[in-house]
Amino acid sequence: MIVVVDYGVNNLASVVRALGATGHEVTLSPDPEVVGRASRVVMPGVGHFKQAAENLGRSGLGDAVREVSASGRPVLGICLGLQLFFARSEEAPDVPGLGLLAGEVVKFRTDLHVPHVGWARVDPTPAGKRHAAAAALFEGEPPFFYHVHSYHPDAVPEADVLGTADYGEVFPTLVGHGNVLGAQFHPEKSQKAGLALLDAFARWNP
Amino acid sequence: MLARRIIPCLDVANGRVVKGIHFESLRDAGDPVEQGAHYDAEGADELVFLDIAASYESRSTTLDMVSRVADRLFIPFTVGGGIRTVEDAGRVLRAGADKVAINTAAVRDPGLVRRLADSFGSQCVVVAVDSRRVEGRDVVMVTGGREPTDRDAVEWAADLEERGAGEVLLTSMDRDGTLSGYDLALTSAVASAVRIPVIASGGAGKLEDLADALAAGAHGVLAASIFHFRGSSLPEARAYLKSRGYPVRP
Numbered sequence: 001m002i003v004v005v006d007y008g009v010n011n012l013a014s015v016v017r018a019l020g021a022t023g024h025e026v027t028l029s030p031d032p033e034v035v036g037r038a039s040r041v042v043m044p045g046v047g048h049f050k051q052a053a054e055n056l057g058r059s060g061l062g063d064a065v066r067e068v069s070a071s072g073r074p075v076l077g078i079c080l081g082l083q084l085f086f087a088r089s090e091e092a093p094d095v096p097g098l099g100l101l102a103g104e105v106v107k108f109r110t111d112l113h114v115p116h117v118g119w120a121r122v123d124p125t126p127a128g129k130r131h132a133a134a135a136a137l138f139e140g141e142p143p144f145f146y147h148v149h150s151y152h153p154d155a156v157p158e159a160d161v162l163g164t165a166d167y168g169e170v171f172p173t174l175v176g177h178g179n180v181l182g183a184q185f186h187p188e189k190s191q192k193a194g195l196a197l198l199d200a201f202a203r204w205n206p
Numbered sequence: 207m208l209a210r211r212i213i214p215c216l217d218v219a220n221g222r223v224v225k226g227i228h229f230e231s232l233r234d235a236g237d238p239v240e241q242g243a244h245y246d247a248e249g250a251d252e253l254v255f256l257d258i259a260a261s262y263e264s265r266s267t268t269l270d271m272v273s274r275v276a277d278r279l280f281i282p283f284t285v286g287g288g289i290r291t292v293e294d295a296g297r298v299l300r301a302g303a304d305k306v307a308i309n310t311a312a313v314r315d316p317g318l319v320r321r322l323a324d325s326f327g328s329q330c331v332v333v334a335v336d337s338r339r340v341e342g343r344d345v346v347m348v349t350g351g352r353e354p355t356d357r358d359a360v361e362w363a364a365d366l367e368e369r370g371a372g373e374v375l376l377t378s379m380d381r382d383g384t385l386s387g388y389d390l391a392l393t394s395a396v397a398s399a400v401r402i403p404v405i406a407s408g409g410a411g412k413l414e415d416l417a418d419a420l421a422a423g424a425h426g427v428l429a430a431s432i433f434h435f436r437g438s439s440l441p442e443a444r445a446y447l448k449s450r451g452y453p454v455r456p
């Protein structure tokens with residue numbers, strides 16, 4: 001069973017619905033025990049890094065996600081959920097994230113209007129083209145994914161960057177290391193390409 | 207690089223999609239849930255749902271409809287009509303919308319724009335500006351186009367950006383439903399006055415019109431008549447814009 005972590009942020013229902021639409025069994029849970037027993041875990045989220053990180057700490061859900069990740073089961077972070085996989089974000093430098101991925105989260109340094117909102121083309125990296133869950137996305141023309149964010153991953157080791165987007169600066173928008181996968185964009189709002197990624201994650205055996 | 211957006215719009219009254227001319231003479235255009243799912247499958251970049259009846263009594267019916275449309279959508283979903291408070295917006299977002307569109311309420315209570323942006327983020331706040339050409343001025347209209355205000359559309363759009371709006375949905379009432387093309391002068395004037403995305407609306411009748419609006423500075427094009435009545439399909443629109451050199455989704 002795929003468990004979507006309910007840690008008191010918005011935008012969870014659409015992720016549950018999109019995973020359900022790909023034909024996989026999925027449930028939403030705020031219970032660390034349920035999350036800890038999941039076969040795979042999805043951490044979505046829209047909101048502020050500080051509140052979200054504090055919720056994860058207080059509820060025990062952060063430890064449960066760490067436990068799932070440490071045991072080698074697949075873990076997917078979406079948007080703020082992905083940002084929380086890093087140890088640090090400029091949005092709340094004093095509040096640690098989960099530290100599942102190397103790198104950090106920084107604010108856009110572009111003159112373009114922020115937040116970055118819309119369908120951005122995602123170009124694969126060599127690592128992305130080889131990645132078991134991501135490779136299928138990159139077989140034809142580069143796909144577009146729906147982004148809504150003011151912060152993005154940065155200083156991610158090259159081998160962990162699977163796809164990049166360009167908004168005044170090129171930034172990693174699909175990242176992964178071992179059994180951890182993360183999308184800065186919203187697959188649940190990215191129609192076919194997004195559903196394909198969720199389906200690939202649900203079948204992935206890292 | 208962001209793709210330019212093609213956005214079908216569902217004007218909904220009494221549970222049905224309708225489409226009029228200059229906001230009047232409404233004609234039936236189907237079931238909102240079916241139409242929404244159809245546009246999602248055809249590759250719409252976003253869907254806008256405007257409850258144009260928006261009466262107080264019908265509010266819970268509309269929320270139910272919004273949630274049934276949202277169940278079949280895997281693209282961003284904007285809902286407007288009758289949203290006057292942060293609580294109204296919260297209900298619509300919980301029903302499955304990703305963004306809310308406000309119009310009359312923003313004119314009557316401009317502070318609402320900031321309160322919504324603070325509560326949900328500016329990316330959630332679309333302000334619809336309905337404009338009508340009156341004696342050489344682009345006048346902002348409210349209450350579904352029935353009442354003129356003393357505001358100028360270009361100045362109002364700039365003011366909205368300052369107040370935290372994430373996007374302007376700019377409708378030319380003069381062109382609405384006429385299939386005679388977007389008001390390009392208006393689109394261009396508003397797009398150069400703000401940095402937030404401007405969605406052009408009102409008048410799309412053929413694929414060239416979509417390209418013309420993008421050339422005038424619109425970030426996206428909203429259309430109803432040409433898609434509802436199947437004059438043009440979304441795949442045709444995408445292919446056409448791509449052939450004109452605009453970045454669109456494959």
